[in-house]
Amino acid sequence: MSAAVTLEFLLPLELLRSGDWADVAEVQGEPAWVGRLAELGIRAGSRVRMLRHGSPCLLQVGDARLSLRGEWAMQILVRPAAGPQPPEEPA
Amino acid sequence: MHRGDPSLPADPPRRLTVALVGNPNTGKTTLFNALSGMRQRVGNYPGVTVETKKGRLQIAGRMFELIDLPGTYSLAPRSPDEMLAVDVILGQQVGEARPDVVVSIVDASNLERNLYLTTQLLELGVPVVLALNMIDIAEGQGLRIDVDRLSRQLGLPVVAIQANKGRGLEQLRAAIAATALAGAGGRPRPETPAEPTVHGDGALPPCPTFPPAFEQEVEALHQRLGPSVPRFLVRRLLLDVGGHIEKRWTDRQSPNGAAVSRDELAAARQRLAEAGCPVPAVEARTRYGWIRAALAGCVVRPAQRPVSWTDRIDRVLTHPLWGTLVFAAVMFLIFQSIFYWARPLMDLIDAGRTWLTDLVIASWERPGPLRSLVTDGILAGVGSVLIFLPQIMILFLFIAMLEDCGYMARAAFLMDKLMSRCGLSGKSFIPMLSSLACAVPGIMATRVIENRRDRLATVLVAPLMSCSARLPVYVLMIGAFLTEGHPPWVPGLTMFTMYLIGLVTAPVMALLLKRTLLRGETPVFVLEMPLYKWPSLRTVLRRMTDAAWAFVYRAGTIILACMIVVWALLYFPTTDAEGRRYEERIARLERLDPQTPEVAAEVRRLHGEWKARSLLGRVGRAIEPVVRPLGWDWRLGMAALASFPAREVVVGTLGIIYDVGDVDPGEIAETPDVRQTELGQALLAAEWDGQPGRKVFTVPVALSVMVFFALCCQCASTLATIYRETRHWFWPAFTFTYMTLLAYVGAWGVYQVGSWWLGT
Numbered sequence: 103m104s105a106a107v108t109l110e111f112l113l114p115l116e117l118l119r120s121g122d123w124a125d126v127a128e129v130q131g132e133p134a135w136v137g138r139l140a141e142l143g144i145r146a147g148s149r150v151r152m153l154r155h156g157s158p159c160l161l162q163v164g165d166a167r168l169s170l171r172g173e174w175a176m177q178i179l180v181r182p183a184a185g186p187q188p189p190e191e192p193a
Numbered sequence: 194m195h196r197g198d199p200s201l202p203a204d205p206p207r208r209l210t211v212a213l214v215g216n217p218n219t220g221k222t223t224l225f226n227a228l229s230g231m232r233q234r235v236g237n238y239p240g241v242t243v244e245t246k247k248g249r250l251q252i253a254g255r256m257f258e259l260i261d262l263p264g265t266y267s268l269a270p271r272s273p274d275e276m277l278a279v280d281v282i283l284g285q286q287v288g289e290a291r292p293d294v295v296v297s298i299v300d301a302s303n304l305e306r307n308l309y310l311t312t313q314l315l316e317l318g319v320p321v322v323l324a325l326n327m328i329d330i331a332e333g334q335g336l337r338i339d340v341d342r343l344s345r346q347l348g349l350p351v352v353a354i355q356a357n358k359g360r361g362l363e364q365l366r367a368a369i370a371a372t373a374l375a376g377a378g379g380r381p382r383p384e385t386p387a388e389p390t391v392h393g394d395g396a397l398p399p400c401p402t403f404p405p406a407f408e409q410e411v412e413a414l415h416q417r418l419g420p421s422v423p424r425f426l427v428r429r430l431l432l433d434v435g436g437h438i439e440k441r442w443t444d445r446q447s448p449n450g451a452a453v454s455r456d457e458l459a460a461a462r463q464r465l466a467e468a469g470c471p472v473p474a475v476e477a478r479t480r481y482g483w484i485r486a487a488l489a490g491c492v493v494r495p496a497q498r499p500v501s502w503t504d505r506i507d508r509v510l511t512h513p514l515w516g517t518l519v520f521a522a523v524m525f526l527i528f529q530s531i532f533y534w535a536r537p538l539m540d541l542i543d544a545g546r547t548w549l550t551d552l553v554i555a556s557w558e559r560p561g562p563l564r565s566l567v568t569d570g571i572l573a574g575v576g577s578v579l580i581f582l583p584q585i586m587i588l589f590l591f592i593a594m595l596e597d598c599g600y601m602a603r604a605a606f607l608m609d610k611l612m613s614r615c616g617l618s619g620k621s622f623i624p625m626l627s628s629l630a631c632a633v634p635g636i637m638a639t640r641v642i643e644n645r646r647d648r649l650a651t652v653l654v655a656p657l658m659s660c661s662a663r664l665p666v667y668v669l670m671i672g673a674f675l676t677e678g679h680p681p682w683v684p685g686l687t688m689f690t691m692y693l694i695g696l697v698t699a700p701v702m703a704l705l706l707k708r709t710l711l712r713g714e715t716p717v718f719v720l721e722m723p724l725y726k727w728p729s730l731r732t733v734l735r736r737m738t739d740a741a742w743a744f745v746y747r748a749g750t751i752i753l754a755c756m757i758v759v760w761a762l763l764y765f766p767t768t769d770a771e772g773r774r775y776e777e778r779i780a781r782l783e784r785l786d787p788q789t790p791e792v793a794a795e796v797r798r799l800h801g802e803w804k805a806r807s808l809l810g811r812v813g814r815a816i817e818p819v820v821r822p823l824g825w826d827w828r829l830g831m832a833a834l835a836s837f838p839a840r841e842v843v844v845g846t847l848g849i850i851y852d853v854g855d856v857d858p859g860e861i862a863e864t865p866d867v868r869q870t871e872l873g874q875a876l877l878a879a880e881w882d883g884q885p886g887r888k889v890f891t892v893p894v895a896l897s898v899m900v901f902f903a904l905c906c907q908c909a910s911t912l913a914t915i916y917r918e919t920r921h922w923f924w925p926a927f928t929f930t931y932m933t934l935l936a937y938v939g940a941w942g943v944y945q946v947g948s949w950w951l952g953t
Contacts, residue, residue, distance in 0.1 A: 137476065138719070141477075163306075164305060165302045165334070166303050167507070168719055168722070170719055
């Protein structure tokens with residue numbers, strides 16, 4: 103139909119349902135904010151799990167649980183990971 | 194004189210300094226308490242609102258100074274508060290020696306992210322000892338960490354510890370001492386080792402190395418800024434877009450006067466983006482890349498992450514319904530306890546003050562300024578400081594327990610949605626709620642808010658919440674003027690409305706402040722939920738005593754000074770129009786027979802006349818035109834002025850000025866029928882001076898008084914606490930001004946509308 107079909111399936115983190123796993127594809131927005139999230143372990147390539155969706159949402163990042171407001175969660179684009187719980191594998 | 198240990202340098206051994214750095218929730222404070230024992234002091238720095246704690250640490254007979262730096266996720270400073278840690282570690286903080294060792298405390302179950310901060314420490318060139326804390330929890334999750342291998346690969350001493358149980362602390366002490374003494378030979382430490390040293394299993398550089406393109410830009414900037422500027426800061430200048438260093442060096446000038454313009458920085462960042470190392474991604478990539486390499490083979494994870502206790506508890510406590518119910522129950526318990534548990538202790542303090550006052554009066558028969566200063570100034574002042582301690586300590590008992598066990602972050606998570614509507618975050622909820630009991634502990638509780646603007650906004654609006662000191666004023670006015678001749682729902686509704694005024698005004702004011710005075714970029718609301726654990730008794734007791742001490746020491750002295758000034762204004766002049774001293778006249782009357790009603794009435798009349806002639810009474814008369822639009826006479830104006838130290842004082846002052854003697858506000862608050870009390874009778878009968886038959890107190894006047902006291906900041910303790918927490922006179926002055934204006938306008942509006950409505 104259009105070029106969009108061939109694009110990767112990315113969606114904002116906010117749209118994940120509780121219990122979903124995903125890989126972060128891109129963190130958009132102000133550099134200061136992108137840097138702050140990277141310090142907390144949220145950056146392209148990291149695996150996250152939505153523990154409780156909504157605003158603020160609750161995320162599992164590595165072995166930490168982080169809470170994030172909706173307007174910020176919109177700026178994180180993720181690629182949903184299929185299946186239940188793939189263990190995080192260091193690259 | 195003895196000769197020094199031959200292994201030490203020949204110079205007299207200087208005091209070595211150890212700094213403690215780590216992410217929030219890594220058990221840093223617990224480790225600090227365990228290492229330094231009970232003797233600690235708080236370090237304050239100008240322009241910074243965060244505190245550092247300092248203690249002593251003795252290892253093998255040698256004293257070390259231990260500094261606990263504020264918890265942080267990275268050394269990328271965005272504010273003066275965050276800059277503090279960088280300045281201390283670089284040795285640029287005035288009055289602090291550069292640390293000889295930095296202990297980087299990390300959460301063993303979340304190594305990768307925690308090491309991010311460690312890599313920044315390594316880049317600073319300071320000797321680092323890595324403390325793997327909460328090793329038991331990591332092992333409980335099935336993680337296996339090869340500490341020796343980790344130490345080899347990181348090139349650092351690594352010690353696994355359990356700070357709360359004291360496990361591993363001996364090895365940690367030994368590692369600190371060995372590292373400090375190895376570095377204390379006087380050889381200047383390079384900030385970043387120039388040559389990557391080969392160690393461990395491979396050729397991993399001792400700290401992450403940025404791509405050459407990046408280092409070239411750093412080098413060019415470093416040349417401009419001069420060699421005295423640490424290279425770490427030059428990297429931060431380039432990496433932190435809009436960060437503290439960028440603001441400091443582009444707005445004003447760098448330490449050497451060589452300014453860098455924003456355009457130059459933008460151009461350099463653009464070149465980096467084109468060279469494939471965009472800012473800030475290059476930093477995360479470089480650091481995490483190095484961390485992965487350093488961790489390779491050191492950590493074995495279970496194939497399936499086990500469901501931990503924290504996961505299970507969170508299923509309930511972060512649940513929108515169950516979690517909120519639990520939260521409401523916890524808040525109710527806290528609220529109830531600061532209202533009711535504190536009461537007996539507060540009564541005890543009050544009784545102690547009364548006993549001491551009576552003792553002074555009994556043993557010091559001759560009345561005079563000195564005796565009055567001791568009883569009505571100093572003892573009353575000290576009593577009014579100590580009276581806050583039960584509430585402060587009980588509130589901090591809860592806060593410390595909730596924080597130490599990990600619940601506080603969940604509470605903030607649950608309340609975030611509600612609080613975000615007034616521009617604040619979930620962390621502002623508990624301080625605001627506590628302020629319903631008393632603003633002083635409430636304002637102190639804002640310490641849990643990391644964001645400076647949010648914290649300030651909360652501090653500035655917390656006094657608007659209707660605290661328990663307003664209650665006597667409400668009860669007096671409602672009891673005297675809004676009960677008889679009114680439908681039975683009027684008193685309850687009026688009381689409810691008074692509380693509602695604060696509950697509505699505070700969030701609106703917070704929003705207003707966040708949009709104007711405290712405007713700034715929205716803080717990134719990322720909140721970490723720490724693992725649940727049992728709160729440590731030691732940490733909890735420490736927080737309680739720290740809070741109490743901070744209040745008594747800093748705020749207490751200011752409160753006392755205020756009390757003494759107001760005492761003096763009410764005491765002088767001491768003579769009547771004929772030059773006779775009031776104290777002598779009163780003493781003479783009391784010697785007659787104080788039980789006779791006529792004598793007692795004369796004594797009270799003299800007290801009233803004395804206060805009316807006092808300096809404050811004269812000011813009250815002078816400002817009568819100002820309070821006239823509120824429907825007040827000069828007596829009310831003077832009573833409001835006299836209540837500057839504390840709102841409830843207005844009740845006692847009204848008692849004296851209406852010739853019924855000093856009235857205890859606590860008794861008024863508990864009286865079933867205010868109209869039957871002497872003060873109630875006096876207020877009902879009060880008439881305007883020179884206008885016989887015209888009553889002072891009408892319903893609109895009573896409402897105007899209540900609204901004024903609901904919104905004003907007649908509370909020296911609150912103002913002193915605001916000063917103590919913000920470290921600047923501007924903020925208490927601002928709070929007092931805006932609240933007084935609000936109170937005036939509110940009281941004026943209520944009086945004018947009420948008078949028009951009732952046609953009086």
